[in-house]
Amino acid sequence: MFSRAGRIFSTHPGLFFFNFLEIALIAWWLARGSLSTEDWFVDNECQNPEWQDTVWDGYDDAVKAAEVAYDYIMEIRTSVQYSRARHQLSPRQKRTLNIFETIYGKTLFDRRDPDYRQAGAQAYRRFDKILASLNDDNPQAIAHYHMFCDDDMFVPFLVDPQGQDWVLDTRPVRDGGGTVVNIHGTCDNDGTANVLSYSWKAPYGRHYQTAYCPDWVEHWERYGALSAYRDSRGRSVPVLRGTIHITQIALSFMTPSVLHELTHSQDILGNDVLGDQDCMGRGVGGYGWPCITFLAQNHPDLAAKNADNFAYLVTALYLDYADWRDGLGLRD
Numbered sequence: 001m002f003s004r005a006g007r008i009f010s011t012h013p014g015l016f017f018f019n020f021l022e023i024a025l026i027a028w029w030l031a032r033g034s035l036s037t038e039d040w041f042v043d044n045e046c047q048n049p050e051w052q053d054t055v056w057d058g059y060d061d062a063v064k065a066a067e068v069a070y071d072y073i074m075e076i077r078t079s080v081q082y083s084r085a086r087h088q089l090s091p092r093q094k095r096t097l098n099i100f101e102t103i104y105g106k107t108l109f110d111r112r113d114p115d116y117r118q119a120g121a122q123a124y125r126r127f128d129k130i131l132a133s134l135n136d137d138n139p140q141a142i143a144h145y146h147m148f149c150d151d152d153m154f155v156p157f158l159v160d161p162q163g164q165d166w167v168l169d170t171r172p173v174r175d176g177g178g179t180v181v182n183i184h185g186t187c188d189n190d191g192t193a194n195v196l197s198y199s200w201k202a203p204y205g206r207h208y209q210t211a212y213c214p215d216w217v218e219h220w221e222r223y224g225a226l227s228a229y230r231d232s233r234g235r236s237v238p239v240l241r242g243t244i245h246i247t248q249i250a251l252s253f254m255t256p257s258v259l260h261e262l263t264h265s266q267d268i269l270g271n272d273v274l275g276d277q278d279c280m281g282r283g284v285g286g287y288g289w290p291c292i293t294f295l296a297q298n299h300p301d302l303a304a305k306n307a308d309n310f311a312y313l314v315t316a317l318y319l320d321y322a323d324w325r326d327g328l329g330l331r332d
Helices: 013-034 049-075 077-081 091-104 116-135 214-223 246-252 255-262 266-272 288-298 307-318
Strands: 002-005 041-044 144-148 154-159 165-169 180-182 195-201 207-212 243-245 328-330
Touching: 041 049, 049 077, 049 091, 049 214, 049 255, 049 307, 091 288, 091 307, 154 180, 195 255, 207 214, 207 255, 214 246, 243 246, 246 288, 246 307, 246 328, 255 307, 288 307
Parallel strands: 041 144, 144 207
Antiparallel strands: 002 195, 154 165, 165 180, 195 207, 243 328
């Protein structure tokens, strides 16, 4: 179970380059592999008809945003491989690189770095290995992805000796229910609406499931689809008014939460599955801008394994009218 609790770094250069390519492949796998495949079904389980469009928009925009992120990252792949000077990049490539380095740490190294050739060669060997594995069919791929607008299917079952809450999923087994699940945080467990969403896999059958909490779905409905901020020519346009922080975008639209939750599924991403890494050594998941930038600056290896880093990266690249280096975007 992975919960979204209130959206409220010195290593070898080869690791940075590897992370760069690995993230591009995760975006590709979400956009062109898993999410667009005909081998599994996406079920919108919202009982509130007014929210069904909000959920579909959030999911569809996650696919679109992942496609854009993949294209942008691969566009500057050669520049990173050969350590081209930053002034040789186009304006869009510079924005892409700035966004990536803010969220995942330094990526483009100077040719004068004595290790840059060796690091690049090692990263490309790893890249080829990952690409080969992604092109293979995953025999354990899920059959259904269920999206809920509440978690009313759960009833309390017991609290174990370690203090963990277990709930009974009252739905039939054929629908992914009929079992007891360990849930670390539900939509209304503390009455503060801190949990945006959380996911779990059914122990029987091939079902991956996410509960998007009703208070937040109602909130996301007010803002509409994130794709509304890309024009007919596929260019991003500023969101809302004045100066806005990307955290506000991440909380105002459903798409970042969908991206976050989908990266938790090993059935979707295989060995590239992402988790919620410890933020600042406090035993708190790596949620939100302060945590993801802390990981990028201090622990880029963990940043590459953190779901919110990925969600913020894809969102920022989808809205690349700003480079988001300080988290801010300005609307004229």
